Amino acid sequence: MSSRNKEAEAAFLEAYDASAFERPSTAVDTVIFTVLHDALHVLLVQRAEHPYKDCWSLVGGYVDIHRDRTLKETAKRKLEEKTGVKTPYLEQFETIGNKERDPRGWSITTVYFALIPSQDITLRSGKGAVDIKWLKVEGGQVTEELAFDHAEILQRCTERLRNKVLYTSLPVYLMPKLFTLGELQKVYELILGSPIEHKSFRRRMLGAEILEESGEMSYSSKRPAILYQLKKSQDPYFFVRNLEAAGKSAAGVDV
Amino acid sequence: MSSRNKEAEAAFLEAYDASAFERPSTAVDTVIFTVLHDALHVLLVQRAEHPYKDCWSLVGGYVDIHRDRTLKETAKRKLEEKTGVKTPYLEQFETIGNKERDPRGWSITTVYFALIPSQDITLRSGKGAVDIKWLKVEGGQVTEELAFDHAEILQRCTERLRNKVLYTSLPVYLMPKLFTLGELQKVYELILGSPIEHKSFRRRMLGAEILEESGEMSYSSKRPAILYQLKKSQDPYFFVRNLEAAGKSAAGVDV
DNA sequence: TATATTTAGTGTCACTGGGACATTTAATTA
DNA sequence: TAATTAAATGTCCCAGTGACACTAAATATA
Numbered sequence A, B: 001m002s003s004r005n006k007e008a009e010a011a012f013l014e015a016y017d018a019s020a021f022e023r024p025s026t027a028v029d030t031v032i033f034t035v036l037h038d039a040l041h042v043l044l045v046q047r048a049e050h051p052y053k054d055c056w057s058l059v060g061g062y063v064d065i066h067r068d069r070t071l072k073e074t075a076k077r078k079l080e081e082k083t084g085v086k087t088p089y090l091e092q093f094e095t096i097g098n099k100e101r102d103p104r105g106w107s108i109t110t111v112y113f114a115l116i117p118s119q120d121i122t123l124r125s126g127k128g129a130v131d132i133k134w135l136k137v138e139g140g141q142v143t144e145e146l147a148f149d150h151a152e153i154l155q156r157c158t159e160r161l162r163n164k165v166l167y168t169s170l171p172v173y174l175m176p177k178l179f180t181l182g183e184l185q186k187v188y189e190l191i192l193g194s195p196i197e198h199k200s201f202r203r204r205m206l207g208a209e210i211l212e213e214s215g216e217m218s219y220s221s222k223r224p225a226i227l228y229q230l231k232k233s234q235d236p237y238f239f240v241r242n243l244e245a246a247g248k249s250a251a252g253v254d255v
Numbered sequence C: 001t002a003t004a005t006t007t008a009g010t011g012t013c014a015c016t017g018g019g020a021c022a023t024t025t026a027a028t029t030a
Numbered sequence D: 001t002a003a004t005t006a007a008a009t010g011t012c013c014c015a016g017t018g019a020c021a022c023t024a025a026a027t028a029t030a
Helices: A006-015 A071-083 A150-165 A170-174 A181-192 A198-207 B006-015 B071-083 B150-167 B170-174 B181-192 B198-207
Strands: A025-036 A039-047 A059-062 A089-098 A107-115 A129-136 A211-218 A225-230 B025-036 B039-047 B059-062 B089-098 B107-115 B129-136 B211-218 B225-230
Touching: A025 A071, A025 A129, A025 A150, A025 A170, A039 A059, A039 A071, A039 A181, A059 A071, A071 A089, A071 A107, A071 B089, A089 A150, A089 B071, A089 B089, A107 A150, A107 A170, A107 B107, A150 A170, A150 A181, A170 A181, A181 A198, A181 A225, B025 B071, B025 B129, B025 B150, B025 B170, B039 B059, B039 B071, B039 B181, B059 B071, B071 B089, B071 B107, B089 B150, B107 B150, B107 B170, B150 B170, B150 B181, B170 B181, B181 B198, B181 B225
Parallel strands: A025 A107, B025 B107
Antiparallel strands: A025 A039, A025 A059, A039 A129, A089 A107, A211 A225, B025 B039, B025 B059, B039 B129, B089 B107, B211 B225
């Protein structure tokens, strides 16, 4: 539960001089996904300052025109500060700009989404944040109340992820270096929310020629499985043909 | 030929005080496509002011935080000012933000792309533009030198359009109210740059259930053709299954 | 040691969508 | 009246994939 103090926030906004700017504020927010305990999770930080003080929000911040050379650099910088991950799968999702989303006035945020494996990550709150944590995403939603329009962003972004997973190999970026096809399939199923016929799945993944056998095997309880890895210098993005009939209407289109 | 005066521009930039802003400038640019004389065209305006004075550029401008409620409204306003079209197919393409794209300093532009039928359009230069015209797009390029990074934007946006045309019905937004399947197929072929098998094309378009017979016929020289129209309240966006094998790597992904 | 269990991985069939291409249809024009 | 041309349909075949049965290889247990 977040404990947003509406009165303190009102006082803060009272003192805030929005008319000082003729330009919208420009931020970057990143929806950072990972798979944890067999569920899709998103990284959230608890805000240390007004507005939405103490509320949870996506990882993001203002573009720093002195430090950042590009928008994407802003996203990478914030992401690395929080997770230590330097080379995530990072894709621009959409840009939202309007008068209402931030009580301080006209603001623009460019939303990225990142996919990172949950291994080897040590979360750091850093300045500007009280706390930081992974939260389970179910049906595009999270149990905490989110700051600004972040709930809506998360919803749309999750839909986009699901939509892309139908015809791409994006989930490989949620996997550790080595993984079995069974493990990969589980991640697909967990994002899509429905089981996939395993023979078809193997046929498609192997047919896409984006994976290669690592030479090692996974010795769990039962029959060992081949450990695969992403081929070197593989495009970060590629089609794997349709998984079932793709829905009629497309997600992620700004109409 | 544009006649950009580099010395005058240098003087202008000399006088320009970039340090007055701690925020990037925020603009919207729209790649407005149409089909004219059996070729894909893009709408360009000739700049009246520095920088890139007299150069041709995409239709766009700064977000006006007093007039515009949303980013998309900025795009629509500019587009209507130039073409008179109020309800184009308008989709957000991508946002580019960096230090170098504008000589005045850090700038962000959100790029939209619009599809409009070439009928019923009367171009208006309006203020800020010396001239305005449609220019043929060939291989994602145009014969004029474009301002800022607009040549690159056009290139990428054209690629995205082509990619989408492979599996969507977007070209219907380039058509007049009534059109025959033959005419629609020509537009597909012209964007894709390769012929499409006509039986498959009809099967797909009619199978998508997005068109309906208007009741009227097109009486040209030979056998008359059924005039179709877009179904009322049709999603502005929908899949029509694959046209041939979709390429391996996806366009439009910000890596 | 033998058998059950479980997950990994394969074989194969049938269905579907779409490319290829031949055929028919309906108008105009010579 | 026949030729011409684009519109529209008929049909075949093939690739990709869902469905599902089957084999394989390890551990667990009797």
